[in-house]
Amino acid sequence: MGLKVHQLAYQLKISDSQLIFLIENLFINKKYESGTDLTENELKVIYEWTKKNNEFSKPPSPPPKKEKEDKSKGYMDFVVKNTEVILIDTSSLLQQSSINFLKNLKDALLKYNQKIILPLKAYEELQKHQKNINNPELSARSIDVLKFLVKLQKQNLLELFGDDKLDNFADNVFQMQITRLRVNKSVLLITNDINLGKDILQLNESKSVNGKKVFVQKVNRFGYFQRIRTEYEQKEKDDGSKSNRSPRHSMEKKFNLATKVVSYSNEVMSYSTNIVENTVVYDVRKRPVKLIKEIGKGGEGSVYSTSELGIVAKIYKKEKITKEKFDKLELMISNKIEYEGVCYPKTLLFNDKNEFVGYTMPQAEGKELRHFLFVPKKVFEMRNPEWKRKDLVELCLTILDKIVYLHSRNIILGDINPFNILVVSSKKVYFVDVDSFQVEGFPCPVGTDNFTAPEIQGKNYKDFLRTFGNEHFAVATLMFSILFLGKSPYSQTGGETNANNIRGMDFPYTFKEERADNTPKGQWRYIWSNLSYSTKKAFYETFQKGELHSEEKTRLTATDWQKVMRKYYQELNSGKLIEQDEIANEIYPNRFKVIGDAKDKLKECKICRQSFYKGTLNQGICRSCLNKGEEYYCARCDKELVFTNFEKHVRNLNNRFKYCRDCNSYMNSTFKRITCTSCYVEFSLTYKDKEFTIIKAMIIRSVVNVVVKITKMDIRLISRRLLHHHILYQKVRHHQPLKNQLGAS
Template sequence: MFHTIQISQAAGAMKMEESQLWSLLGQCGIQPVEDSLTLEQVWQLAQALEDRKQESQRRSQEKLERLTEQYTLLIDTCSLLHPQFPLLIEHLEPLLRGKGKALIVPSGMVAELRNLLLKKPELAERIRALLPLMVQLRQQGLLRVFGGQNEDFGDQQMLTVVTRFMTAAPLLVITQDNDLSADLLRLNQLGSVRGQKVAVSRINRYGYLSRYLTPEQRGMSSSSVSGPGPFFPSAPLVEDREERLPACQFPQTGDLVRTNQGDIRLGPALAKGGEGTIYDLEDGTVAKIYREEKRTVLRRDKLALMTSQSVSIPGVCWPRELLWDGAGNFLGYRMERARGTELQKCAFTRQALERYFPEWKKLDMVHLAVTILEKISALHRCGVLLGDINPRNILVVSPEEVWLVDCDSYQVGGYPCPVGTVRFTAPEIQHCRFSGFLRTPGNEAFAVATLLFMLMLPGKSPYAQQGGEDLGEVIREMNFPYPCGENRSDHTPAGAWRFLWSHLPRYTKENFYGTFQRGGRYSTEQTRLTVEQWLTAFRYYGKLLEENKLQDPQSGELFPDRWKITDPDDLLVYQHAVCQECGKPFDITEGEHKFYRQHDLTLPRRCPSCRNLRKLERNGLSFSA
């Protein structure tokens, strides 16, 4: 009876390359031993794949629900004949019923089906199965046929219908036809057609909807922003214009400012910064009034675009409406009031964590990472890139409550994010003028990975290493100082950082190493892990911690005080001892006892911390937690 299976055999059975299976195992947190999987690990892999499948279905159903609520849905002939159309209806039917909506079929599509029944016998069986389903849906009010009975050209009628009704309601057309998709999206660019934007999706193999990608977008990286959103696709770059607006009288606490809904009175000032002053409006919102030199045409026009679309994401302080003075001069904008402490202040040092969140464990930090990733993912689905992922602009209340502020700097449409921080800037755009180009999802993916690394090793930049070289140059060189598998490094920062790194799951270390090391699997703009991929990895990490499936108990601590233990003997206590240097108690494990006995050495008389301190002092280094 076999108790293990070789990786090569498992890959063959799953019909994938070995490298693909290794990547999959890493994402699932499974660490093979000597290129083999145990039966328990095979079961763990199957369970992880099933969990990912269910999670993917959940997200797809939530996306379908959002689309059904946001759009009027139209469908063309080729999507009606798609093999997964009945499955789409199965997913869509309760949503249509709940929202009192129907799937719209232009009448020309019905005529086209009749013609295909005569001209293409190979489709006859599929059409005969489709027609009763359409009749049933129509009787239930879930499908409506629009247009005259004499319409023969389905695509042309679809364009006519969309052009006519896009002025009244947001439309989503479901089609598998590339040419029709391109024609529909071009309607968004026509100056003669004013109204809502048209979105285009297609039925995927799972019976859900995927956004149509142009050939240019299909050539982009896997990190591309997904899902129809009010700011996607991006418009051409809006050049940075420093043209200032006419001078005006700036309001103070107690003064009235104008909105589209009427006048509001400024409350007490809450904060002052380089861009302006934040005033409490005492209704759960605040006003940001810009300084004179920050009131530019570019800023006003960008905020006008942002406030033209309702982006409602819990914890994201999106601009709600513009603010003006009595003479119509632009002053700033209104947004939801945030709470919490800056991530930079409360979670990036041990002392800060012990002050603000003394009860936190590793699981809390992983949950915090998931919460932040979920908000970034929601913005990406709207076509928004954060651009400058700055820990000072992330406020933390708890692992499950986070606020993103200073959203006016985000990249929307053709308006770039004009600012950036060296440690969060991808190698390919180091030393660039941020206001002069539009960041790509691949650029953003580097910043996301950096933030996650600094959450797992609180406050430590991925490229902060011994030697003190210029950080921007180190990032461009992509010399990642942490070891992974067979890859070693002589530049790993000394002290507790090594312990923190060693306790991360193997797949998490591989993800970070693959991202930050030149030549790594995810190290280029086109191959970096997406926010959704990181979400899957960190949700699984959280599950491992919740179910206590990590081998070493210290892996659940925020700051473990030793290397990760993989030998079971090292988890058993051989002897309790007291450190002769600091006086603190420590344990000598069975594994240590065996090692010292095999090498005819005396058992240690100092605790691990004092031993490490002496070792560092001998090397001329200081120990820092």
């Protein structure tokens, strides 16, 4: 077993930092820490170097102070040389190293014929600080700085600017002036206010105003420049430095990557005892574990709380335990995994007859992702009123963190789906059912069509090993489903089943193109429209056939998706996307993304209250709402009809149609043709006339029954005569179809 860095340093009687400096000079492409394990080859090289130099305690000395100082001066010269306007604020002038900084900066200003500009408000702040009796140190520092500024002003190296009536805060001055200046000049801001610096750097991301780059530097403790980074750059830097320093999980033991499914036995390993609440089972070391209470139940078995805090036990049903399951769990537990939120098996459990019954794992909490997020809009908003789209992206990052870790250990999750992830908050989730993970030659035996890559659709999950390329498709699908609140990337209007759409890789959302006919209507289009550019690009290139990342070997990894989501989060958190369109951070946007003056062309639909371009509205109603309306049924065939908003508000119809189109055609067709007895003109009686006659007869019968009490035979006779005379009078005298009189009657 190899030595760690701190152990070797102890043997050589030197400090850890000295040894690390030596090793990093010998092994340039690797970063080391005190706890880093040294390989046999590394130890050999180190001992050869120490032997060659005849001593253990003198590694190469670090660069001399003069060399570092020259490098810092060179960087300051470079920055001053490449900017046209240099602004400075109060915070950078009140550092302990400020006087040294001003001396160093003075040399650079003289060298490149530059000057610094100080806002009047910043100058007044310094004057207030010099009178600060509560902080003598700050007062003394302000006096020294003011004296030096006077010298710079006499040498024409400093200029004051600002309007005492207009500028309330120095920060306002910088925001306003830099926005104006960067249109045609490169600007440098010197500030130790990190938040101000990051806000100013965001001007470089502005798409609405083209301009030159803005630089932001702070004063370090040696009196030189140090660059301020945006949140996204800092995150990338931190991640890079972590990976270069060999993170903890990169040194942990990995599972082997198998290419064939192991030859396993489906032999059932039943057990003879009944296991219920308060039963005592035993781990591999014969330590007792008491099952307190059943807290969950599934197809394979039950989960119990145990006597150990934070640990639960999964007890399989007797008929569900196989030799293959036992061997797989034994392999998983042999390679210890402890990562927050991953409920990985800890130890096998046996009954008092030493029969395998289950395993222990960390206790999970939260609600299944399917029931937490993939719910109707009103339900989600009622449960999580404070959530914004930024929280969805943060949830993606939290989940990706665990997937990246598991992948680093050569574990393939296999059955990625919203039922196996429990959500507490956007920053806290749990992975459960991890005994189905694919490790080495043991495949994940289950899967979900919506998360299954096209190349393995329809296969029996038990018969093959998934690749990381297959897994990356599932990861991308999960990211899409979270941002679209449960919608599958291949769910589309007029499409086939999701499985067939995945096989064909027919992605219904477009990128840099006109809207597709099969794009799901409503909020799904609005969500896609309001995603960040880089996020849409990543999804499109993954899900659309023939695009850059659509093949198994070229798909974006979980680490790649981390970068995509971090950038999206930073763009939302910094306000960049919200500045473009205020609805960018809404979970359920109610319109397409609109930038700039185009917002003035929008108008709300008076029915759904969503925003649309004014030219697309008809009588103030959007196309979608025009086709909706009041539902009712045909009076003849009971077919469902809609009295649309178009008929009501555009055609201004007061009454809805009584019949459907087919029934209306039938009712207006000829029932019988008769000849007028006076003029001998032939005319038609329609089925609608027939219906009217029948109804009229029924009315007359009712009236006659009430008014006169006579025999049934007389009623029929009177009714026939009345109807006969009424119809002939109408038809013969006016020659008008009876249907034209229905409205009047």
